[in-house]
Amino acid sequence: MSEVNSEVTTFLARLEERSAARRAAQGAEPTWIAARRQAGAARFEALGFPTRRDEAWKYTDVRAIARGDFALSDSAEFSPASAAAITLPIEAHRLTFVDGVFSAALSDLGELPGGVAVLPLSQALADNHEAVGGPLGRLTGVEFSPFSALNTAFMEEGAVVRLAPGSVVEKPILLQFLSRANAAPVMSHPRILVEAGARSQATLIEHHVGESEAANFTNLVAELMLDRGAILTHYKLQEAPLADLHVASIHVEQNRDSRYTSFNLNLGGGLVRNDLIGELNGEGAEANFYGLFYGQGRQHIDNHTLANHNAPRTFSNENYKGILDDRARGVFNGKVVVKRDSQKIEGFQSNANLLLSDRAEIDAKPELEIYADDVKCSHGTTTGQLDEEAVYALRTRGIDEQTARGLLTLAFAGEVMELVDLDAISERVELAVAGKLPERFNLAGLVEAAVALHDE
């Protein structure tokens, strides 16, 4: 048996084990789920794991995943005190998953507005599996990638968010994915399904974090559907432990006049791959893709984004900032596609990378495919280092070198971070990027004072 086959076989054997255990415990699954699992497994078996010969995986080597043997966890044990120490200290409707398993103990939905449902996938299936079967997998099918096929074969748990037309959720909806330092590595294949009804509005935070010694594999699929006029802000704060392997496929479908804003913030994970795909299907739809990735040590962080302008008068705006230190490696691939007859669209894309070490590396590729003639599009990518003149200038004012470098690195990230509305999130990012917490948090009063001074 070839090596590649044995990799696939290991995963399929785990799937077989899991299916047998599930049958024994719960009896037969609804036929649509069983059929999708089968399709996922077949697709995965046919494709195998991607290799660097595949264009979309040219710079990202997934052998660390392919050669692993990951069990599936059954337990959501996690000390509430440790969880509190690493999760976001904010008021939110909170769902927690530990190694992919739902933890009721660490979840707190509080009071949700009428017409809003936030629940674990397992419960949504138990309540009414047919209501899940329609949307689930509609955006991300088994054909998208070997990882989406694998996820479909294994999917069990995750989050379902339903926003009735016109509903507004004030507090963020926080989905926490905790990774434990297990005796042996485990994997999870979570799903996120958001159905945002017409004119609904919400903020979704997807937070990946865990115990520092953890070394697990997370293979997430998110499907976000925005109906007419819906507004969704989606923060992905990926602070997974440094030995974690993290793959995510995020598909967004946007109907007329909807607005989707993504903050894809990646600080953690040893091997990370995010695919973010926006389908702008209705006139007036707007997608904002903001990203920041910060890699150190030997982290590898790959972000692939795609904005499909499928309708006229749709807008996409993308700004990704990469900061790489030590021997970290980053990949940015941003693509904008304008379909035939999608006139009057605007697509802007910018990617800037900062290399803090000689051994850090970035592979950046912006792509534009335009099949319409009346469009406004631009893209650009730059890579540079910290300006040593500026470091020196700050030091000549008495600011120590570490702070000076931190300040300049934060300044580089500023364009993206200034748009982040949640202090708890920007604080995490700034702390990671600047090495220590800069003064900004004493600056709130200052800025107000400066404004007042302006008014006099």
Added chain:
Amino acid sequence: MMLEVKDLHVKVEGKNILKGLTLTINAGEVHAIMGPNGAGKSTLSAVIAGKDGYEVTQGSITFEGQDVLEMEVEERAQAGLLLGFQYPVEIPGVKNIYLLKAALNAQREARGESEIPAPEFMKLVKEKLAQMKMDASFLQRAVNEGFSGGEKKRNEILQMLVLQPKLAMLDEIDSGLDIDAMRVVADGVNSLRDEKRAILLVTHYQRLLDYIVPDRVHVLVDGRIAKSGDAELAKELESRGYDWVVEESAA
């Protein structure tokens, strides 16, 4: 004695620039270093501030008894040695107000003092801004980014006024200034004059010294101080040029 430079020899890219410069500055004094282009005027202040790429091969620099050459760049500034740049550096993304506050607090921390309270800081900054005839909107702008030449120079002096250095070194602070801006800059510098403070001006032109009248004027020729005098020397240089000093020192 505040600053003592003794027999300073400095190499830049393998070339000898300073060749035995000796200079003493006492508290309360304003010194001007003048000289023809390429004499090494800017090298002296750059070495004192700790810029990379300057190799001291001989001699010493002492500030209030401390060996300056052993101090980190930021330690020099924290100790009160501050350089105003000829070409102020643009620092995109770092707001002026942030720089001022971080710099002031770094200095206070080095002295074992606590951070300055925000209202007190704002009062201080507001007063200094008015003195430099700068608009409050400067505070929210990134340091020197998109500033005109004159605005950059004013911003350098603003930093001096907020940080109150013991020794302010101003490298060609007059270059590129129109007469109005020059007055504002000169008034700012003059307001720093104090018996506990010293100022070192590096300039090619006498014009600045009409506004900031120095106690001592030194002419730098070929890496050494060839002639020293009072403010009258600057006037003489203005009318006669530098050649006679060069000839005198060669003789």
